[in-house]
Amino acid sequence: MKFLLVEDNAELAKAISSRMKFDGHVVDHADKIGDAIAFSETGEYDLILLDIMLPDGDGRSFLKQHRSGGQDTPVIVLTARSQVSDRISMLDLGADDYVTKPFDHAELQARCRAVLRRKAGKGKTEIELGGAVFDPVAGTLQIGGAAIGLRNRELRLLELFMNAPGQIFSKQKLFDRLFSIDDDASENAIEVYVGRLRKHLEGCDLRITTLRGLGYRLDHG
Amino acid sequence: MKFLLVEDNAELAKAISSRMKFDGHVVDHADKIGDAIAFSETGEYDLILLDIMLPDGDGRSFLKQHRSGGQDTPVIVLTARSQVSDRISMLDLGADDYVTKPFDHAELQARCRAVLRRKAGKGKTEIELGGAVFDPVAGTLQIGGAAIGLRNRELRLLELFMNAPGQIFSKQKLFDRLFSIDDDASENAIEVYVGRLRKHLEGCDLRITTLRGLGYRLDHG
DNA sequence: TCAGACGTGTCAGGTTTGTGTCAGGTTGGC
DNA sequence: GCCAACCTGACACAAACCTGACACGTCTGA
Incomplete structure (x- = not known):
């Protein structure tokens, strides 16, 4: 599986992507909305992990562009505990799930699997x-x-x-x-x-x- | 299927419609009651998604006109959580279902399917x-x-x-x-x-x- | 304006049970 | 036969959950 990780915190990004790589995935990393959009437009990702607090705008604008481009790559939003309103509007904007920081890696993995399965199996998770x-x-x-x-x-x-x-x-x-x-x-x-x-x-x-x-x-x- | 989306929040509208398009539907978008009525009078829609908070009046007036015009296109109302009491009056006015924001896209899809099925097969709402x-x-x-x-x-x-x-x-x-x-x-x-x-x-x-x-x-x- | 009804969220004390440890037993490779 | 790795029944504990009572705010009707 090929993932796109959009996260400006370098440490966290490294932690996540190394873990994901360990699990056998390929991970590309973008730390700006601009880059993320450019990356995602290639359409070659199976899943996008999106932090919503980014230096050049928030995740909303990414989601917006992503969806309006007709892309259906699933998106999981990474959000802080306090940003309840954000994670709600994220769902409205077409995110597939959200994970609140701080999160276990195990939890993130589980969510990724669930979303991917849902996408692949047309709703069937069994x-x-x-x-x-x-x-x-x-x-x-x-x-x-x-x-x-x-x-x-x-x-x-x-x-x-x-x-x-x-x-x-x-x-x-x-x-x-x-x-x-x-x-x-x-x-x-x-x-x-x-x-x-x-x-x-x-x-x-x-x-x-x-x-x-x-x-x-x-x-x- | 051809849908009419009545929603003034441009972001949300774009998100919804892009998703719907991805699902193979055609979506027209109105952001005012006036436009919505003009659109809907053509009678060529299979389903209408209606936000109730709109700049030029609330969804009620649209619903009223829509039904009094003899149209029976199903309508799903998009309502905020706080406006729970509104939904009942909406349904009295002839809405077929409602979805409370925030909603998963999957949920909205499911409701759409349900309403369309109901309309086709004359099913029940319970x-x-x-x-x-x-x-x-x-x-x-x-x-x-x-x-x-x-x-x-x-x-x-x-x-x-x-x-x-x-x-x-x-x-x-x-x-x-x-x-x-x-x-x-x-x-x-x-x-x-x-x-x-x-x-x-x-x-x-x-x-x-x-x-x-x-x-x-x-x-x- | 007041009283009563009602919906709601908190709290404290009680109960349940998922969980990890431990100790002693078993297995398998060398 | 010896050591390390693994299995497992029993156990204790704290987190997770339940619940009756209460207090607060809102609404309604008199």
């Missing part, structure tokens, strides 16, 4: 795999008709796996995605959650394989 | 779910034949849930949608309203599920 149906928006997992109640962390862990079945996630990576910087939990927590998730997945053809020293992987079949 | 009949248009909730009186905030909360049953709403999101910028209420208010709504929903198969750390969800069955 993922079907190995006899299980997972809907991250509803927060439900269905196995053989029965709905299974998942909690917050379990849900987010499952979402990670479901989005990349067959891929190895190192414990460190899972930890980074599940916890925020200032959470100081031990890596054992991951083991615990994998265990809990496994229990929930009994009864379908999905299983989480342990790869000693490497991490975990979701397999089906 | 939402029926889990043994309850909710009429967002009249603002009433019926359970087992008995009408339940909902207050303003409860109504709008229920409306949010009813429009997206099975979907998780974070407390933040509910807060953003229920309160306006300068309202500084605590998030506990949401908990209180959910509680009150739950009490009203006793006696039907609808229930609001709490998902700790995630939000709330309307379930039925």
